[in-house]
Amino acid sequence: MSGVRVLVGTRKGAFVLTADGKRKSWDITGPHFAGWEIFHLKGSPADPNRLYASQCSGWFGQLIQRSSDGGKTWEPVGNKFEYDGVPGTHQWYDGTQHPWEFKRVWHLEPSLTDPDTVYAGVEDAALFRSTDGGKSWQELPGLRAAKGKLWQPGAGGMCLHTVILDRKNPQRIFIAISAAGAFRSDDAGQTWRPINQGLKSLQELPDPAAEVGHCVHHIAMHHSRPDVLFMQKHWDVMRSDNAGDSWREVSGNLPSDFGFAIDVHAHEPETIYVVPIKSDSEHFPPDGKLRVYRSRTGGNEWEALTNGLPQRDCYVNVFRDAMAVDSLDSCGIYFGTTGGQVYGSPDAGDTWEPIVRDLPAVLSVEVQTLQ
Amino acid sequence: MIRVVLPAHLRTLARVSGEVSLDVAGLPTMLSVLEALEARYPMLRGTIRDQSTQKRRPFVRFFACQEDFSHEPPETPLPAAVAAGEEPFLIVGAIAGG
Numbered sequence: 001m002s003g004v005r006v007l008v009g010t011r012k013g014a015f016v017l018t019a020d021g022k023r024k025s026w027d028i029t030g031p032h033f034a035g036w037e038i039f040h041l042k043g044s045p046a047d048p049n050r051l052y053a054s055q056c057s058g059w060f061g062q063l064i065q066r067s068s069d070g071g072k073t074w075e076p077v078g079n080k081f082e083y084d085g086v087p088g089t090h091q092w093y094d095g096t097q098h099p100w101e102f103k104r105v106w107h108l109e110p111s112l113t114d115p116d117t118v119y120a121g122v123e124d125a126a127l128f129r130s131t132d133g134g135k136s137w138q139e140l141p142g143l144r145a146a147k148g149k150l151w152q153p154g155a156g157g158m159c160l161h162t163v164i165l166d167r168k169n170p171q172r173i174f175i176a177i178s179a180a181g182a183f184r185s186d187d188a189g190q191t192w193r194p195i196n197q198g199l200k201s202l203q204e205l206p207d208p209a210a211e212v213g214h215c216v217h218h219i220a221m222h223h224s225r226p227d228v229l230f231m232q233k234h235w236d237v238m239r240s241d242n243a244g245d246s247w248r249e250v251s252g253n254l255p256s257d258f259g260f261a262i263d264v265h266a267h268e269p270e271t272i273y274v275v276p277i278k279s280d281s282e283h284f285p286p287d288g289k290l291r292v293y294r295s296r297t298g299g300n301e302w303e304a305l306t307n308g309l310p311q312r313d314c315y316v317n318v319f320r321d322a323m324a325v326d327s328l329d330s331c332g333i334y335f336g337t338t339g340g341q342v343y344g345s346p347d348a349g350d351t352w353e354p355i356v357r358d359l360p361a362v363l364s365v366e367v368q369t370l371q
Numbered sequence: 372m373i374r375v376v377l378p379a380h381l382r383t384l385a386r387v388s389g390e391v392s393l394d395v396a397g398l399p400t401m402l403s404v405l406e407a408l409e410a411r412y413p414m415l416r417g418t419i420r421d422q423s424t425q426k427r428r429p430f431v432r433f434f435a436c437q438e439d440f441s442h443e444p445p446e447t448p449l450p451a452a453v454a455a456g457e458e459p460f461l462i463v464g465a466i467a468g469g
Contacts, residue, residue: 035380059430059464060380060418076384076414080422102423 004326005070005368006334007051008342009038012360014053016071023332023346026355032074033065040107040321040364041071047115048368052134054105054120062104064120064134077134081105081122084141090124091152100124100144107321109163113170121160125151125177127189140189143175147194147212154179154215154234161320162219166226174229174244179204179215182231184244195244199233217260218320222269230272230299232262232320237274239299250299255286261323265348266331270298273325273333273349275318284315292335294349308352309343316341321364328369336362372456373399373449375408378431378464381419385412390459399454401433402445419462434461 006017013031032038036055044050051067053074062081065074081102092098103123111117116133126144128137151158162176173185174195181196199214215234222228231238231247236257238247251257258279265271272295278286285291289312292305316337326332333349336342340359345352375391382388393407409416420427425445427433433440436450436458452458 057380059378059428060384061421061428062417063384063414079417082423 002328003370004328004332005043005048005370006324006342006344006355007041007043007071007364007366007368008336008359008362009041009053009321009364010336010340010360010362011037014038014041014055014071015356015359017342017355021328023328023344028356029071031360032071036063037104038363039105040366042108042110042366043070043368044110044115044118045112046110048370050110050115050133052108052110052118054108056104062102064105064108066134078130078136081120081128081137082139083126083144084139088144088148090148090158091150093152097149100126102126103157106159106161107163109165112165112167119163119165119173121163121175123157123159124153125158125160125180127160127163127173127175129189140185142185142189142191143183146183146192148180150212151177151180152213162216164219164221164229166221167223168226172226172243174219174221176216176219176231178217179213179234181212181214182216182219182244195240196247197245198240198247199231199238200236200249201234204234218262220262220264220272222264225269228269228298230262230264232259232274234258235279237262237299250295252295252300252302254293254302255291255304259318260320261318261335263323263325263333266325266327267329268296268331268348271296271348272298273323274302275323275335277317283317288312288314290314290316290337292333292345292349292352305345305349305352307350308345308354314339319363321366322362324365324367326367326369332367334365334367336365338362373404373407373453374456374459375404376459376461377415378462380464381415381462384414384418387412392456399449400446401440401443401449401460404449404460405445430465432463432465434463435459 002021008015013034015030039054041053049070053065055063087100089097107121109119120128164174166172183192217232227243229240237251239250256276259277290309293302316339323335333345338361372392
């Protein structure tokens with residue numbers, strides 16, 4: 001029987017939520033790694049029982065945990081992230097150059113075909129890869145050669161938070177960094193180039209159309225159309241129809257085009273979801289109403305999805321990696337909040353229910369569709 | 372035998388309860404004790420000291436016999452009472468935060 005497994009990373013541990021295909025009754029396990037920040041967990045598309053988790057702490061640093069039984073048990077694997085060669089420098093807040101320093105792993109992206117291959121997006125921004133199930137990690141240094149000296153951290157740190165693999169072209173990888181922008185490799189990660197043409201950072205950059213320096217918050221792609229990308233930027237929701245060669249704004253009638261999370265319906269490549277957030281400093285939903293916005297036209301025309309979501313006195317945030325979709329016939333959407341709620345919709349966003357209400361602040365949500 | 376007390380999170384990670392006992396050849400120093408600890412419990416690598424620089428992590432402290440050894444060089448010999456197993460070497464998660 002089909003079902004789903006939702007992997008939730010929080011400020012104080014990981015939780016695994018499971019349900020059958022109806023997605024009405026949920027079993028919740030956790031906290032795993034209680035007391036540690038779990039920035040991200042993700043399952044291997046090639047082996048759904050293989051999971052990877054990024055576990056870190058201000059006291060004890062970075063760990064990577066691996067499960068081979070769907071999250072029932074875990075084992076720590078390699079946690080040595082050394083930049084390739086002499087790390088070099090990047091821009092610092094005061095305009096000086098600052099040495100690259102590893103801080104944490106923001107995102108783990110398992111290979112589409114090999115359970116033992118997994119990518120790690122880290123702060124300070126770089127991309128690492130393991131081909132031995134996480135035991136050892138090697139940097140793909142060509143990325144930092146793509147104008148890395150000009151990158152500088154945003155308020156949340158200089159993090160590589162998005163890694164997208166292309167099912168149709170194994171040589172192609174997309175990544176995104178705050179606050180450097182989006183980048184693409186067409187040779188399996190050896191060389192990279194910025195793909196930020198069309199982004200405009202009017203208040204953030206002296207040259208609003210600079211080649212790098214844009215604060216990209218997240219990117220989503222439907223695997224059937226890998227040339228079409230959707231981006232939630234610091235401000236602006238953007239779309240590219242040519243694999244990032246150029247972007248155009250599709251914010252349309254959103255009440256705020258600031259936000260973090262963005263995702264695509266599993267079966268409708270033109271149906272996309274965002275959660276508008278107020279900024280620059282408030283970082284909660286406009287008017288205290290938690291609303292997911294859905295566009296069925298690939299952007300520009302948006303409808304508010306509110307059924308089952310709090311419509312007053314709600315001041316939570318939804319982080320960039322905290323929204324995911326399942327691929328059951330009726331597409332399920334999930335997102336987690338800084339208030340510790342994980343909401344789920346079994347009907348593509350028409351209705352919502354909290355799966356769990358009182359977790360620690362949610363950092364990431366991923367979902368596995370189990371057959 | 373050198374007795375080592377780990378903070379709770381690292382006991383969980385190493386899957387031990389209570390103190391850890393280590394065989395350390397020669398006069399024990401902080402460095403030799405940490406190396407013996409990480410050799411026996413490889414999952415602790417990187418959690419007490421940075422794997423690249425080998426520097427103590429900022430919010431980890433080393434205590435023994437009511438003294439703070441955190442700022443001493445790694446080669447500093449540990450007190451005789453620790454070497455004799457009469458007193459433990461304490462690895463402490465510092466109080467940090469509000």
